Structure formats: C-alpha cells, structure tokens
Amino acid sequence: xxxxxxxxxxxxxxxxxxxxxxxxxxxxxxxxxxxxxxxxxxxxxxxxxxxxxxxxxxxxxxxxxxxxxxxxxxxxxxxxxxxxxxxxxxxxxxxxxxxxxxxxxxxxxx
Amino acid sequence: xxxxxxxxxxxxxxxxxxxxxxxxxxxxxxxxxxxxxxxxxxxxxxxxxxxxxxxxxxxxxxxxxxxxxxxxxxxxxxxxxxxxxxxxxxxxxxxxxxxxxxxxxxxxxxxxxxxx
Numbered sequence: 052x053x054x055x056x057x058x059x060x061x062x063x064x065x066x067x068x069x070x071x072x073x074x075x076x077x078x079x080x081x082x083x084x085x086x087x088x089x090x091x092x093x094x095x096x097x098x099x100x101x102x103x104x105x106x107x108x109x110x111x112x113x114x115x116x117x118x119x120x121x122x123x124x125x126x127x128x129x130x131x132x133x134x135x136x137x138x139x140x141x142x143x144x145x146x147x148x149x150x151x152x153x154x155x156x157x158x159x160x161x
Numbered sequence: 162x163x164x165x166x167x168x169x170x171x172x173x174x175x176x177x178x179x180x181x182x183x184x185x186x187x188x189x190x191x192x193x194x195x196x197x198x199x200x201x202x203x204x205x206x207x208x209x210x211x212x213x214x215x216x217x218x219x220x221x222x223x224x225x226x227x228x229x230x231x232x233x234x235x236x237x238x239x240x241x242x243x244x245x246x247x248x249x250x251x252x253x254x255x256x257x258x259x260x261x262x263x264x265x266x267x268x269x270x271x272x273x274x275x276x277x
Contacts, residue, residue: 084265092252092271099265147258148195149266151205
C-alpha cells in the first residue's frame with residue numbers, strides 16, 4: 052500500500068517565523084489533505100489539495116503530484132499554530148481509504 | 162463544510178465490558194465511513210471501512226470480533242469495542258466524505274477510551 056512520510060518530525064519556532072512542512076507519498080494519489088490536530092485530538096481540515104496550490108490566510112499548500120510530494124507553508128507563526136500536522140492520502144484505486152503520514156509536531160514559542 | 166459528529170467524546174469502562182462509539186454524518190449521507198485508532202504521540206491508523214448495509218472491511222491485523230462495526234443507516238456507523246482490555250485504551254476517530262465525487266474527508270471529534 053501507499054506510504055506517506057512527513058518531515059521534519061519535530062519543529063520548534065519562535066513566534067513570527069515561517070516554516071515549511073513536507074509530505075512525501077510513494078504512489079499516485081487520488082485525494083490528499085492536510086490537517087491540524089489540536090490538543091484535544093480533533094482534526095481540523097486545512098486543505099484538500101490533490102494537486103496545485105491553495106492559500107488560506109497565513110497558510111498555503113502546494114502538491115506536485117507528478118513528483119509525489121506536498122508542502123504546507125505556515126507564515127508569521129503564532130502560538131496557536133502549535134500542535135501536530137498530518138497529511139493523509141489515498142491512492143487512485145478509488146477506495147478512498149486515507150493513509151496518514153507520520154506527522155510533524157510543531158511548537159511555537161512566544 | 163460537512164459535519165461528522167462522534168459520541169461519546171470520552172469514556173471510561175471496566176475491563177471485560179463493551180463500549181459503543183457512534184459516528185454520524187449530520188448533513189450528508191455516507192455509504193462509507195472509516196474508523197481510525199491513534200495511540201499517544203503516534204499517527205492515525207486505519208482500522209476498518211464501514212459499509213452501509215454490508216459487512217465492514219478490516220485492515221490487516223485488526224480483530225473483527227474485537228471491534229464490531231455496524232453501519233445500519235446512511236448517516237450512522239457504530240464501533241463496539243467488545244470485552245475491552247487496558248491495551249484497547251486509545252483515541253478512536255471516524256471519518257466520512259460526501260459521496261459521488263473526489264472530495265475532502267471530514268472527521269469526528271474523536272473518542273478517548275480508557276479501560277481500567
């Protein structure tokens with residue numbers, strides 16, 4: 052099955068800094084999403100982005116499907132951005148079974 | 162976006178008892194829902210695919226007799242952890258997506274199960 056790897060595993064930033072999180076996947080994907088898991092465990096949808104580029108405020112994401120990676124950019128980070136960021140992807144088999152990446156644990160310091 | 166509601170958010174049960182977790186799609190129909198499990202500081206692992214009106218499909222290594230899944234309607238899937246043991250303590254989360262097209266998946270709030 053598809054393998055989804057994320058880097059870096061951990062990231063510590065000073066408030067106001069920018070960062071780039073990476074998601075590599077081993078097979079062609081049908082769907083891909085980025086999530087932020089808050090301290091209570093809830094997954095917050097950030098982007099649905101199987102290809103192309105999207106922006107939402109301080110966050111943006113780019114997926115280059117042909118090269119099998121996706122990037123999440125966080126600009127002017129805030130302490131509320133702290134948490135774990137996951138990407139999840141499913142393959143072109145059409146089963147819509149998401150496989151989650153290993154996650155990036157982000158801590159933003161005031 | 163679409164809403165998926167999961168209940169309860171937190172449950173404590175005694176070893177040997179069974180616990181039922183509900184997952185509802187509130188404003189859309191979902192013939193397929195998914196159940197995940199997450200251990201502390203780990204990623205989410207897919208447990209099973211819940212299919213409305215038919216048997217669930219379990220991922221390799223997941224005991225179907227331990228984790229009973231029922232998807233009796235287009236808006237409700239339930240996961241029952243039977244004869245729970247402390248090692249079943251975990252965070253369980255469900256997801257669903259709007260049918261018929263490639264769209265984003267929506268996740269419930271999750272259920273934190275503690276077996277004592």
